[in-house]
Amino acid sequence: MSTPPTPPQQPPDQPSDAPAQPTAYPYPNPQSPPPGGPAGFPPPTQQGVYAQPTLVGQPGQPQPGNPYAQQGPYGPVPVPPPGGGSGGAGRAVLWAAVGAVVASAAWAAGVFLIGKDSADLRGYSAPSNLCSGGDYSSFKDEYPENDTSPTHNALKAAALDEGYCSLSLKKTGSSYADAYLTVQMDLHKKTDPGPEFTATWKNYDDSHSGYDVESVNGIGDEAYLVTEDTTSGSSSGSRYATLAVRDGWMTYTMSYSAYLSSYDTDKDPPKLDEVTDWLKSDTKATLQNLKG
Template sequence: MITEPEMVDSSDDGDGDRPGGVEAVEAIEQGPLPPGGAAGRPGGAWWHRPWAWALAGVLVTSAVWAGVLRSTHDDDSGTPDLHGYHLTESPCTGQNLQPLVDRLSATTVSSDDGPVITGSTLDHVSCDLTGDTSAGDGWSTSYTISVTVDLHKKTDPSPEFEDAVKVAVSAPGGTLFGGYGYVPATDQHTEPLSGLGDRAYLTTGTFSQSVNVQHGGAVFSLSVSADNAWNGEGAPPTKADGAAERPLVADTRAYAAELPRTVRHLMSVLAKP
């Protein structure tokens, strides 16, 4: 389940209506009480002194941030919070990758399941789901949905996450699809996504769409690419034959909007007990 960090309530320290940290501020400011108690102290009560409120605010803020930091780790050792995500089998199924699979309207679907690798520091899986469609004119399009999930058990992946996304997008020469050649990196655009994990990015281009999410110690990557194939008789038609050209690498821009919803669904599936 994807949730926001719980804030620590420090509005009551057991003294009724006094803000958390007040007793510490009062002790620091007042020192030992004079004869007669607090009523005999010159200068009035502690709340007449503005700097005391400032110090109380610092103490309260520190308590809140301490709560936020505790909520992002399993314990005080700094172990990343996996938010209940776990890997038991390949996530590349038509049910797990909704609504993208339905949006592709593939006539046949097959999976290439990579093994789930588990270890003391990392659990990992990479897999593909392929869906084929036919245009009814001798051409077919094969869509490949690729999924990678890494569960970091010991080391926080945050420092490397954003750099890894940038490297994948700006790699010299672009991205290789289906052995047909490289798609220039200048064709791709990356933008942040809100509401997914701790941080997420959507990368779009003419031929490939991908989303990368980091949530605690879990890192998810989901992408879709496609290529066209001629399945008709003889050689594929050309412009000379009056036919529209079909590039070997297919345009997948129409499916970019489905990726954030699909990875959100996948995350919810992998977080189920």
Template sequence: MISEPELDGEWAAGRPPTAAEEPVPPREGVRGPRRGWLWALGGALLASAVWAGVLVAQDRFAAAPRLSYRHIEDLCEGRNLAALAKTEVKPGHGLPAHGEHPALDWSYCAYQSDYTEKEAVYYQVQVLAELHKKTDPGAEFGAGPVAGWGLFAGDGGPAEQVSALPGRAEFRAAAGGGWHRLQVVDGGAVFTLHVQWFGPAAGSDPDPDAIRAAMIEDMRDLMTSLRT
């Protein structure tokens, strides 16, 4: 009788396993490398987030200019420009304006002299205080044209450095007469005092030395009153 070795188990050691008998690799062999990859990815993301936070903090502190002055809403209140009031300018009642922004706070006051038919010249005075909180205004100070708020416009002569004030101060006069402007930058603060006149004598400067000296004195008082 012909024997059946497959029934006796003689072929079991040499025959290939069937599909049902295929060995299953241990699950740890798959999860181990994946777990390490996830840890590496998490570490990289954490490092990137920390580095981004460092850069943001560095940029915030590096870009923020020094501010030694406070912001007020009414720049006219309590400021009658006493020095200019002793000259022919004689500023009248002031009209205030102000604004607040994460990058810039500003306050403004416009003074007008009383106008009558007998007056030969009509004066207007403007004061502007700016507090730059994000970028340093010193890099652009004095680089642009003579222009700005309201009557801050026209051709100006060369800038004259003024050493009697804190920070960096420049005085300009209109090339053909008609206005004076004094501007100061101290850290992130910029102050502008502008005097303009109209009338029959608008083409000439009425006692320019007295007006210039009064503007410097009033600017010093303004900066002192706002200093923190």
């Protein structure tokens, strides 16, 4: 039977009025057992050697090199520090660990909920029929005839709600469309459309030759007016204008297009300055109607 090593020699006792030395370790030094031997061991015998403890129901000897560890059925079992780990310091460490785990879980849950509910839709809703939910009154003086069969569709999905409408604009007495108006609203419920919206519309003239881009204030968070006029000196040109708006995670576009070939030879489509004013006025009215 091996003999446990002799515990390290204790330093001389300090005077009773000496203050306790501060330490970052909350438990007594395991290499300095308290007088009378460590918990679970009898007092030291002569020459400072501990007697072998009798452990009921557990085989084993104290581990070489560590007189305070007992051999359990699956390996060394450390003996708790003096007080059995149930003292104030032990409880403080335990509750600190539990508090850290609870705080981490609460933080993770908060981040998850914020991420889930972060879509900034500003109260907008996409109607099932944007043709009947939009405002096009500014175009009525120029195009008084109603389109009796406009094209519209809608999408409702977890990531995106969308409404679309396409109208034929007709002057009085016209059998066919003189111009066209298309409108689209998108509610982005999972991703922020801001960076891509800005890149697409602010820089539209970089990727589309012949178009002019103008920033518009006072509509949504950002808005851009894109125009093109190819009618100068031509009998087959066209006039085109789109107002694109982003308000939070809602994006909206209203586009007008007209072709000289659709008009009588003695008439021209309205000037783009007029059309852009109509687009701004009707876009503001439509967005106000679709905002809860």
